[in-house]
Amino acid sequence: MSDLIRDRQPASMFRYFEQISAIPRGSGNEKAVSDYLCRFAEDKGLEYHQDALYNVIIKKPGSAGAEQKPAVMLQGHLDMVCEKNGDCLHDFEHDGLRLIVKDGFLSAEGTTLGGDNGIAVAMMMALLADDTLIHPPLECVFTVQEEVGLVGASSLDGSLLSARTMINLDSEEEGIATVSCAGGLRMQFDRQAKWQSGIGKSGLLIKISGLPGGHSGMDIDKGRTNANQLMGRVLASLPEPFDIADIKGGNKDNAIPREAEALLAFDSEDAKKQAEHFLDAMLADLREEISAAEPAFALKWESALLPERLLDRDTAVALVRLLYLAPNGVLSRNIKQGGFVVTSSNLGVVRMTESGVQVVISPRSSSASLQAEIKQRLSLLGQLFGFTVSCNGEYPGWNYAECSPIRDCFVSSYRALFGQELKLEAIHAGLECGLFQAKLPGLDAIAIGPTILDCHTPQERLDLASCERTWLLVTDVLNRMAEK
Numbered sequence: 001m002s003d004l005i006r007d008r009q010p011a012s013m014f015r016y017f018e019q020i021s022a023i024p025r026g027s028g029n030e031k032a033v034s035d036y037l038c039r040f041a042e043d044k045g046l047e048y049h050q051d052a053l054y055n056v057i058i059k060k061p062g063s064a065g066a067e068q069k070p071a072v073m074l075q076g077h078l079d080m081v082c083e084k085n086g087d088c089l090h091d092f093e094h095d096g097l098r099l100i101v102k103d104g105f106l107s108a109e110g111t112t113l114g115g116d117n118g119i120a121v122a123m124m125m126a127l128l129a130d131d132t133l134i135h136p137p138l139e140c141v142f143t144v145q146e147e148v149g150l151v152g153a154s155s156l157d158g159s160l161l162s163a164r165t166m167i168n169l170d171s172e173e174e175g176i177a178t179v180s181c182a183g184g185l186r187m188q189f190d191r192q193a194k195w196q197s198g199i200g201k202s203g204l205l206i207k208i209s210g211l212p213g214g215h216s217g218m219d220i221d222k223g224r225t226n227a228n229q230l231m232g233r234v235l236a237s238l239p240e241p242f243d244i245a246d247i248k249g250g251n252k253d254n255a256i257p258r259e260a261e262a263l264l265a266f267d268s269e270d271a272k273k274q275a276e277h278f279l280d281a282m283l284a285d286l287r288e289e290i291s292a293a294e295p296a297f298a299l300k301w302e303s304a305l306l307p308e309r310l311l312d313r314d315t316a317v318a319l320v321r322l323l324y325l326a327p328n329g330v331l332s333r334n335i336k337q338g339g340f341v342v343t344s345s346n347l348g349v350v351r352m353t354e355s356g357v358q359v360v361i362s363p364r365s366s367s368a369s370l371q372a373e374i375k376q377r378l379s380l381l382g383q384l385f386g387f388t389v390s391c392n393g394e395y396p397g398w399n400y401a402e403c404s405p406i407r408d409c410f411v412s413s414y415r416a417l418f419g420q421e422l423k424l425e426a427i428h429a430g431l432e433c434g435l436f437q438a439k440l441p442g443l444d445a446i447a448i449g450p451t452i453l454d455c456h457t458p459q460e461r462l463d464l465a466s467c468e469r470t471w472l473l474v475t476d477v478l479n480r481m482a483e484k
Contacts, residue, residue, distance in 0.1 A: 004099055005106065008464050010126050010471060017106075017122035021114065022096035026082040027151075029093060030054045030144040033078050037125075037142055044129060049160055054078075055152045056142040057160055060128050062135060066482035069136035073163035074127065074474075075432065076120025076170055077146035077153075081252055081456045084111040086209070086259060088458070105453075105461040115452045115462035117146070120169030123471060127478075135478035139163045143432060146170075147254060149186050149393020153432040158439030165406050165481075166440075167474065168433050168447035172218065172455055174466040177410055178447035180426035182217065182341075183371055183397035183434065184364040186253050187378055189322065189387040193315045193356035198245055198306040201265040202272040205304035206234065206279070208249075210296035213258035215456045216346035216362050217429030220256070221330055225290055225297065227260035228347045228359075232323025234299070235262060239278055240271045244316040245306050246352055253348035253362040254430075255456040260350070265310050276301060311357065318385040319357050323350060326361060326381060332370060341428040343370045345378070359387070364428060366397045398434035398445070400426060406444045406477075413476045418469070448473065 005014035025033040034054035041048035047059040056078075062069050082092040088110030090098075098109035107113050124140040127133065139161055145151035171178045208227045214220075228249040235242075242264040249260025266272040283299050290297045311319070332343040342365060349360035361378060365371035375391065382389040401407075407424070414422035433445040450466035453459075 005101060005464065009468055010130070012129055013122045013126035013467065013471060016125040017118055018099065020118055020121055021099055021108075024093055024095065025079055025114065026092045027079040027145045027148040030078045034142070034144065040125060046128060051156065053152050053155055054144050055156050058128055058140045058142075060138040060140070062137040063133065063482060066134065066136050069482055069484070070165065071137040071139050071163040072135070072478065072481060073139045073141055073161060073166045073436075074124050075141040075143065075166060075168050075436070076117040076124060077143045077432070078121060079144055079147050080114030080116065080118060081112050081147050081255060083251060083255060083456060083458055085458045101464070104464055106464055107459070107461040111458055112456060113460040113462060115460060116172060116455050117170045119450060119452075119462060119467060123169060123474065126471070127474070133475055133478065134482045136482045146432060147252070150395040150430060150432050150435055151393060153435040154395065156439070158436070161440060164440060164442050164444060166433065166436055166443055166445040167406065167477070168431055168445060169449050170431055171447040171449035172452040174449075174451045174463070174470060175420070176423045176425055177407065178427050178431065179404070179407060179424050180366065180400040181398045181431040181433065182364040182366040182428045183368070183395055184362060184430045185375065185394035186392050187361045187363065187375070188390045188392070189359040189361070189382040190353070190390070191315055191318060191356050191387045194312040195309040196243065196312050198243070198265050198308060198310045201243065201267060201306055202269050203245065203304040203306040204264045204266065204272050204275060204301055205261060206231070206264065206299070206301045207259070207261040208234075208299055209259045210298040211258045211294055213256045213457045214454065215429060216254045216256055216344070216348065217364055218427065218455060220344045220346065220428060221341050223293070223329070224256055225294055226328050226347055227257040228323060228350050229326070229328045231260040231262055232320060234282065235320045236324040237282060238275050240266060240275045242266050242275065243310040243313060244319065245310045247319070247357070248351045250349040252456070253346065253360040255348060256346060257348060258457070263304055263306070265306050315356060318387070319350075319359070322359060322382065322385050322387065323347065327374070327377065331374065340426055342366055343374055344428060345374060364430065366426065366428070368397070395430060396434040396438060398431060398437065401444065404444050404446065406446050409477050409480055410446055410448065410473070413473060413480060417472060417476060
């Protein structure tokens, strides 16, 4: 890839974005892009550190006259959410992205773009490479496995950093600075099956598709239909008894699932036909409920061959009940502060395993007590239906600071550059700022970034003009901090 993104400034930022887009970098597969950053630092003669998880820190001295100024940390993550359309053959483990520029937006053919958070990586590289800029000492931090629970940031050695001012570049709407965020965790529900034979049974494959999906934090307040929860409703409503031969929906716990499918086994052809008649009637209701807001929604079914083994009936019933009853979507809001989302839950993944079935749910909350409450509620629900519940990737929220010099600097810079007021908001998505505040006492943080639409979906697209303006804002803020 080279020079696909033309006539945009700084050219180096967009060139670096193209280069990292050629490197597979799903969560847990960041070694290649991490090594690429280390080679970049060596080529530029910059101090760097790479840890065992492949987090990278690259440091650059302050520009002339600003060498003794306090260091500023810029931070983003290397990994991306790997989602693709059902008919896309892209291999995220080995293939680079196929980038497309159209109408001022950058996207990828059939897959997520990785603008979240590849644009932060490219911007930091451009800052590190440009010796004409005025800035204080920079500590650029590139973390890994952010999309699966902020794993890299959790393990990073804070003693390697001297900065007490942080600019996180993982916000996704230009003109809005994030000043607080929710905490979260990943909850996994596993149940072992007692397999039974599928011989002599009739198979029916049910598919849900066409839902928009989205980010389980940023888009959870939009009321989008969750394919896994809807599948739970469909299966729980079927009047005929059935067994489950296979079930799958969603790929990531932090993405609202767009598609789900279940392969069911009925005792006879007549029982299967009765189920199909019921699905006909149910589809009419679902279209009326869903299609006005999500017009591409589809519920389809067809006869299908069955595998040799099926889930036992008890496990199938327990799974359907968990999918149907698990809390999903917005659970509480802060009415006094404009109604922003405080607590939510996303029923992100359901799949078969070698030993049985697995469900993954992602709860979030900016309130520590409510986070503990939803964690307890989900644990009790899973245990009630015979699932083993495990939790990982838990991370703290980031509280609003009454006094923030970096926030004030961004507000002043934005007003001077664009003649408008920078909006400040708390978001429901998880950012790494809370983890860095815990490591670096007194850390003053803000999160900004260019506009990225439909994040975590194959429709993800990056506003190129917004990237240019975000570059102007960041470099102006660094200039001001160097001259203070």
